[in-house]
Amino acid sequence: MTLLRGENLCKTYPNGTQALSQINFSVEEGEFLVVIGLSGSGKSTLLRCINQLHPINSGAIHFEQQRLDQLHGRALRQQRSRIGMIFQQFNLIPRKSVLTNVLAGALASTPIWKSLLGLYSKKQQQQALAYLRIVGLEHKAYVRADNLSGGQQQRVAIARALMQNPKILLADEPVASLDPSTSHSVMKYLQKINRELGVTVICNLHFLSLVRTYASRVLALKDGKIVYQGAPEDIDEQWFKTIYGEEAVEVSIN
Numbered sequence: 001m002t003l004l005r006g007e008n009l010c011k012t013y014p015n016g017t018q019a020l021s022q023i024n025f026s027v028e029e030g031e032f033l034v035v036i037g038l039s040g041s042g043k044s045t046l047l048r049c050i051n052q053l054h055p056i057n058s059g060a061i062h063f064e065q066q067r068l069d070q071l072h073g074r075a076l077r078q079q080r081s082r083i084g085m086i087f088q089q090f091n092l093i094p095r096k097s098v099l100t101n102v103l104a105g106a107l108a109s110t111p112i113w114k115s116l117l118g119l120y121s122k123k124q125q126q127q128a129l130a131y132l133r134i135v136g137l138e139h140k141a142y143v144r145a146d147n148l149s150g151g152q153q154q155r156v157a158i159a160r161a162l163m164q165n166p167k168i169l170l171a172d173e174p175v176a177s178l179d180p181s182t183s184h185s186v187m188k189y190l191q192k193i194n195r196e197l198g199v200t201v202i203c204n205l206h207f208l209s210l211v212r213t214y215a216s217r218v219l220a221l222k223d224g225k226i227v228y229q230g231a232p233e234d235i236d237e238q239w240f241k242t243i244y245g246e247e248a249v250e251v252s253i254n
């Protein structure tokens with residue numbers, strides 16, 4: 001079933017930079033779609049337009065039979081809460097415990113005054129611990145977030161996003177700040193939530209070796225336009241040059 005569809009998406013920033021131009025794509029439920037392309041090709045912009053962190057200038061975003069780009073206020077917040085997001089820099093509250101950080105993901109389903117006072121229900125606390133178990137960090141629940149390694153912090157961010165009960169998880173260069181072995185560990189947890197919880201993943205990545213290991217499908221951007229959509233194994237040398245330019249050399253991450 002098609003979960004998400006972008007139709008003729010265009011995005012121009014207020015300073016005049018055209019970041020996306022006539023983007024058409026669709027994402028099936030359960031896919032692990034990886035977005036690749038040179039720095040500045042529009043990958044982050046595309047992810048941010050999908051969940052309306054950045055408004056599009058024209059086109060349409062269909063998500064679960066609704067036009068996401070036409071929703072406002074409460075309706076938009078509700079639908080957006082079905083789309084989780086993690087970032088390169090993890091964005092945890094450093095001085096708070098791991099568990100508190102995960103519970104912060106329940107914000108959309110908790111009255112603000114309750115979340116400010118840290119008054120989460122027993123069910124929410126059990127859910128948060130269950131998600132920490134899924135990312136292998138239940139034993140760190142009461143440790144301060146800034147005591148964890150980068151890879152562990154990213155796994156906490158995944159657990160926090162899961163608290164929204166998302167249909168889709170957007171991962172904006174989730175391993176760009178991590179070393180190679182930690183990168184694989186984080187990618188394996190993303191694969192686990194994709195396969196075991198059925199969360200559809202859309203992920204920006206730089207290294208093709210990671211793309212080949214984890215992607216079920218690839219979308220490549222160049223100068224804000226789609227230049228490739230297809231299987232990771234079909235990206236041969238010629239496609240590589242089309243996507244990254246004649247001068248580019250493939251670098252592997254093992």
Ligand SMILES: Nc1ncnc2c1ncn2[C@@H]1O[C@H](COP(=O)(O)OP(=O)(O)OP(=O)(O)O)[C@@H](O)[C@H]1O
Nearest residue numbers: 013015017019037038039040041042043044045046
């Ligand atoms: N807030 C902004 N205001 C103006 N221009 C922006 C903004 N964010 C991004 N851009 C520009 O839009 C284009 C696409 O940027 P984007 O960050 O989406 O690319 P990217 O492929 O994610 O790059 P990277 O891999 O370096 O993160 C670039 O030319 C960038 O300079």
